[in-house]
Amino acid sequence: MAFVLYLVISRFFVATFRVESVSMKPELNPADRVIVSSLAFGPRIPFSAVRFPGIGSPERGDLVVVQPPFFEERPVLARIFEPLASFFTLQKATLHRDLYGRRLNSYMVKRIIGMPGDTVRMRNYLLSIRARGASDFVAEDQVVPIHYRMYEKSVAKYLPSILPFSGSCEEISLKDGEYFVLGDNRPESSDSRSWGPLPRSRIVGKVIFRYWPPRSIGKL
Secondary structure, eight states, rough: OOHHHHHHHHHTTOOOOOOOOSSSTTTOOOTTTEEESSSSOBBBOTTSSOOOOOSSSTTTTTTTEETTTTTTOHHHHHHHHHHHHHHHHHTOOOOOOOOHHHHHHHEEEEOOOOOEEEEEEEEETEEEETTTTTSSSSEHHHSSSOOOOOOOTTTTTSOOTTTTTSSHHHHHETTTTTEEEOOOOGGGGSSHHHOOOOOOGGEEEEEEEEESSSSOOEEE
8 A cells, every 4th residue: 555655655746866976066966866746747647658637738848757768667567676676775776687697777867958949059068049930049048047057077078079078069959749858968978969969757756845855855
């Protein structure tokens, strides 16, 4: 009964998520734990791709949990047993493993920067956006309503510009239902620069609150 209650709450209302990487520094650090609203953009029926309408839609600047396009949909049995593994090990275990048997997290936290209909390009880690119907590109900080700090660490300063972590990205036009998501730690983030626009169906929920560590508790 406890597991069924956990499944209903986490799939239809809110779920908890543990940050695994440095890609969202300085906003989020590895081992931070956050609450994700499944209801914000529409909860998904467990073990299926069907979604209910949400109370809102993804907006520019939102922190979201996503499943990147390169992660293939798991078989039905794996989708059934993954919540069991998560529940009974307090989210410490997963059935997702890489080719070497190492723990593989198929979900990431990213920030929505590009919206459907936008054309985007990047220079020196700063995204320029030409919104649908606009004639000129503008810097992301002029159109994103939420203030955020980017972690500027020149790890990739001397990489060729064609590489995804170099800080450059050629023009990409987003179709309907596609979003361009990035990490705040641009030099060390796997995001839409390397795996392309993110379909709406790959956005799991909106990050709304951090509850761990205690010194950083608060709304996001």
